[in-house]
Amino acid sequence: MTKELIVETTSLTKAYRGRTVVDGLDLALPAGVVCGFVGPNGAGKSTTLRMLLGLVRPTSGSGWVLGHDLSRPQDYLPDVGALIEAPAFYPGLSGRANLRVLATLGGTPAARVAEVLERVGLAERADDAYKTYSLGMKQRLGIAAALLPRPRLLVLDEPTNGLDPQGIRDMRGLLRSLADDGPTVLVSSHLLGEVQQACDWLVMVEAGRLVWSGPTAQLLTGSEAVLGCEHAGDLPRLAALLEARALQVRRVGNRLHAGPLTGDDVLPGLNRAAAEIGITLSELRRQSATLEEQYGTLLADSLAGSLR
């Protein structure tokens, strides 16, 4: 099965004055996903997105967006909507006038302006000058601008950055509803909790390198088994059994945590194996590690890898 790739890069690299900030990134983003692009501040997320939008030229490597080469952004940007870092508009113009400028530039029918203003909930303040807007309103106008061309790919760079808790909640709701409209969404964030709920695909980067990418569900099944047994004295033998199956084991009180679990069929096997050596389990369940914990391990692994 070959799925259409909306974004693809091979060894995409960017160095600023000799300092590599995006380092051989291989991305493959299937159509229709809502992809969280996650990494700590300075990981190279914005730089990567700028390369995808033709604003920054890769130092080496190549990439394709909607099937077109990165070196010809005019071929694919008509179908891409983007908000990179903070929104930037003409302060003296109204929100509506600012969108009209962008619509005229992109050849978008003027009627679309009112639609997107409505979509982000700015219709009422659309005729006020941009400089009078709150941060959340500015951000929403930025999203409205990204929606103008009815994009097949929507790129949003940390859209909740700098917002207050209410603004963040509003923005999350807006993002969820945008995904329902059908475009492939690529949204960056340094906050994992945010993407864990909203995204079905994840790309994790650190220090310009890819750490992990794939379906969010797959990352979440990298969870652990929690085991308890009738007789606490059996715990050492149970631990040995789990270790023999290449699981990492740690003891928490009278329970053992063993992971990572690779598939859904592991637990019955464990139950049977324990019974065979005469251990009766009083508890056996799967516990999903939160993304944050997973992420921590992944980062630690990649860090260790680069030290080796």
Added chain:
Amino acid sequence: MKAPAALRPVRAQLLVLRRPAVLGSLLGLLPALAVVATSISFATADAFAVPPEPGERPELLLSALARPDGMTAGFAATSSLLGMLVLVLFLALTAGEHGRGTLRMLLTREPRRLRLVGGQVLAVLLLTWAALILALVASIAAAFVAAGLRDVPTEAWTSADALRAAGTDYLRAAGAAAGYGLIGSALGTLVRSVPVGLGIGVTWFGPLEHLLQEAWTGASRWFPGLLMESVSAGGTTASGLARSATVGAALVAGIVLVAAADLRRRDVLS
């Protein structure tokens, strides 16, 4: 009917400029300056000739003001003043797009950078040329008033020659404005910062060229600002109109090409 894609940046920029503050300052300031310069020309015109220094414009004489081209002599004198204003305007436009970050938003809708910035510059240039027409009309009106005050006969001003002279003066001013505008845009594109660009542009085209002119006689023949002043004044003794226009245009084309190459290549990081 849909406009051709190549014209979209021009139309988009006209939407940006369609603010009362922008239109008012551009369409009001240039005519006001032209009226002031015309009044000064008439007030300071001499009755007797003094031979000009090389590179200096010939002295304005009351008798010269009575000739067909006297009607727009004040307007012609304005255009060297306009130069700096136009330079600052275009510089603020191009460098401001970087500083504000609006350029990266615009580039997502029109990624062909030369087409985008070229269209923006063309839009402002069209507006500047329109403002110069208003300035010409205002200056002619002021000239008639001033002529009455200084007893300059105006019979020659209503001839076909006067109309032709006005047309020539307008074209020179429009040409000089294009030169200053393109230099301002190129500078703004290269430095990407309004304050830095203003510092460089105002220093060089303001005092520096004129100071160097004192030290080096070739300055009047080779410095872009002095050449454009020469164009708007209809030529100087050091560099005639045709030469000033040719060399000036070549210098402007040079800096525009450098800026265009830079714009195409450089990362947009604001």
